[in-house]
Amino acid sequence: MLRKIYLTAILGLFTSLAFSQTGTLKGVITDRVTGNPVDFANVVIMKNGIQTAGSSTGLDGSFTIKPIDPGTYTVKASFTGYTTFSLEGVIISANKITYLTGDNAIKMTEGVLVNEVEVRGYTKPLIDQGNLSGETKTSKEIVALPTKSINSIASTTAGIYQKDEGDAVNVRGSRSDATSYIVDGIKVRGTMGVPTSAIEQITVVTGGLPAKYGDATGGIIEVTTKGPSNKMFGAFEYESSRLFDDYNYDLLGLAISGPILKKTKADGTKGNSIIGFFLAAEFRTVDDTDPSAIGMWKVKDDVLADLKATPFVIAPNAAAGFLSSSDFLTANDFENVQSKQNVRHKRFNLSAKLDFRPAKNTFLSIGGTAYNSNYRNFSYWRSMFSSENNSNSTQETWRVFGKLTQKFGDEESNSEKSANLIKNAFITIQADYTSNLYKTFDKNHEFDLFNYGHVGTFTTHKTPVYQDGVAIDSITGIPYSGKIQVGWQDTLYEFDGSTTHNPDAANYTQAYYNIFSEYGMSSQYINGYGADGVIRTQNDLQGQGLRNGETPANVYSLFGNWGTQYTGANKQKNQQQTFKFSASADVGDHEISFGFEREERIDSYWG
Structure with missing residues (x-):
């Protein structure tokens, strides 16, 4: 299925421009x-x-x-x-x-x-003199917090609820999808993807939203990234939990900033920078992003190997045929482990910015962020026997922007002592583009759809079936008596697992063929025709041996058996293009602002 949604919005004359972030x-x-x-x-x-x-x-x-x-x-x-x-x-x-x-x-x-x-x-005031409720966290405060999650940082604000570390937040009882995220004036689609070391501040607005936030029904979380420094500086960070737990958390961070070109003063010395840069990157790996306080149960590795070697056992009551070996496990066959199995998460974040100041009142900023993640999804259904078949997801988000701010007048004409009626006049022009691509699939098959559920090659052999009867010639009308063919009968259902794309599934089927032959079972569907121990029809597999497209029988309807795979694949892409213009000036004791915004979105889904 493919869906595309185009949305273009133009907002207002004589109204504040959304997300000006000044x-x-x-x-x-x-x-x-x-x-x-x-x-x-x-x-x-x-x-x-x-x-x-x-x-x-x-x-x-x-x-x-x-x-x-x-x-x-x-x-x-x-x-x-x-x-x-x-x-x-x-x-x-921002906006305060x-x-x-x-x-x-x-x-x-x-x-x-x-x-x-x-x-x-500076002392942070306890009560905001404005009409907005919320809080601002500075980079110094963010570094001191025991989390790298922007949602978790925002959750320290009064009025925000978060169920668990890293989860989405609810602002004053609203749904989590009612919270709007903004990074450097860009409405976020996909993941924010900003390294913690690149964050200048996070502003959380929980109430008293201005009219310019017309599409926000819950709260606002605004992230402002750091800008260049007038002096070269760099920072390196490494965190690890390998010595203390089995989650194997590792984080490597790097930040560097400084001037590229500086003004030359009259005396020949260097002044403030004309062009500066900031770059921050972060790489993180962790075996379990959401560990359980009581651990997780799984079948022991040696027991799992035995199950794969002997998938079936003969039922005590021969009439019941064969049963899954997984149905006969006891408490001694399981173990409790500290972390979830096969849910490793890898993530890379990048933030970059170039600032240009060719003139005192002209400021140009060009920057962007990139985010790439690759991880296995936890499934409680597969956690006991088949965590090795957890689905795989990847996400790629990147955004770029350019923002030009032009101020008018000098410090003297804009000062309070100036008699000018109009002061602090400026315009801002910003354009940005965001792309987010999300994929989920089986790690082995990815988007080779015909490999999903493929067990092997099955060949059916048939023989004609006759019975005594009388047939009348349709032309002459003369009756004939004798053997009349009334259909076809399956005589052999061959299986070749060498072509399989799913070895565990083929193992089930081949093991069933072997045990069927070993115990000399008779076909239940051809009235005993043919020798014992030979599978004649696909119905003889009885849901134990797997055909193409089938999954193993579950274990007491509680867990998927070993070899239970993820059976889907999908892609989702979101794109956003935005252009904004705003102008503002103080006229006497009043501020007048106006502007417009054009936004286009393209959403595509396939699965």
Whole structure:
């Protein structure tokens, strides 16, 4: 079956553009002693040693800086006659206003201390002054958490429920599919695929959603990836659980960032970077991603080998024929193991970004993420006898984007002291593409469909069947008496397992042929015709010997027997193309934003 769905959406005039993923910083600078506002003070924000924006205070000491990419910044304030003030670790969240009030208020000390700067740390406010409910986790907080799952990180926010580590989340009782995920302004289709070391911050919105989130009925989880640094830096990470359990968890992470091209100052020294890069990669393998607290039961390896060598036993009551050897196992034939069998998971994540700043008010970012996973799926039905036949799944997700932000005016004209009616005007243009390909299949057959369920080659031999009777010639009308052929009778049903694509299935059938001959069984369907010990018809297999397309008889309807395979194959591909434009400006005390978004989706399924 093949289905394609095309969806194009154009959203609104004079409405905020969805997923702009920029924030705003507001504050008031005062004198520490008198409490009077410090007017015309200079305020700049720094990230990774690079000045990203700035402004000046008005007559009331207030300032506004926008747009700011989400992240953690240092805010520096300076003014003649005052010691420079530096507030470190200020968190700017997507689509939110960060207010520097209370413990985070900038209070400058009069009197210049040569070569000294007053440094304070940012305190995360307990109550958000905005109308959004939720929480923002910074990269520092994320690294300290005992998980690499974005869902699990988000679940530490009040109002979010998660059943188990790595599972989907429910926001305030909504269904898990009502949660929208956004990475660098891109609505996620498929897996997010972002290495933990590449995450700048995760913002979770659980309530008070703005109108621009029109297609989100639950909550929003926004991920912002890190940008380049003004200095070269690298990080290496390795984690393993091999010394402590049987899950064999291994994770290898790498991150590197730095400038490619820097400005040259008038004195010949290097200034801020014009072009910078960031690259992070993560490779993980684990034998069991969701281990049980009480372990898993399985048949012992030597017992399984015996079952394959002797699939059937003669029934105590000869009239019952043969029974599966698996039906006669006892508790001593099983063992409890710590991890699930044959559910190994391999995953590779990559995140890359190039930032260009050719002019002070022009910013271009190009980046993308890639995700590749290959894993075996757990099946409780096959867990006891046939975990080696667990289905295999692969997933490939990649996305690329380009975003251009153009600001208008300089810091002076956009500052609070400026008499301009229109300030902080900027436009943003973004285009992105996402592709997600998901496959599930049997590891041995993949998409060779005619290999599924193929046991071997069966050949039926027949002989004509006659009986005494009278036949009338249809032309002459003359009756004739004698032997009249009334049909055909199967005399031999041969099996050749050398052509099989499923050795275990062929083993069942060949073993049944052998035991049928060994015990000299008679065909039940031809009235004893022919010698004993020879299978005459396919009905003689009695559901024990397998024909093409059949699966082994289950064990007491509780578990699939050994050799029980996954019998399906499917592919699913999702594609998404998006183009966005937005414009924003402050007019007096009001912000006006407008924009549009065009989105096209193509969904295909085959199975």
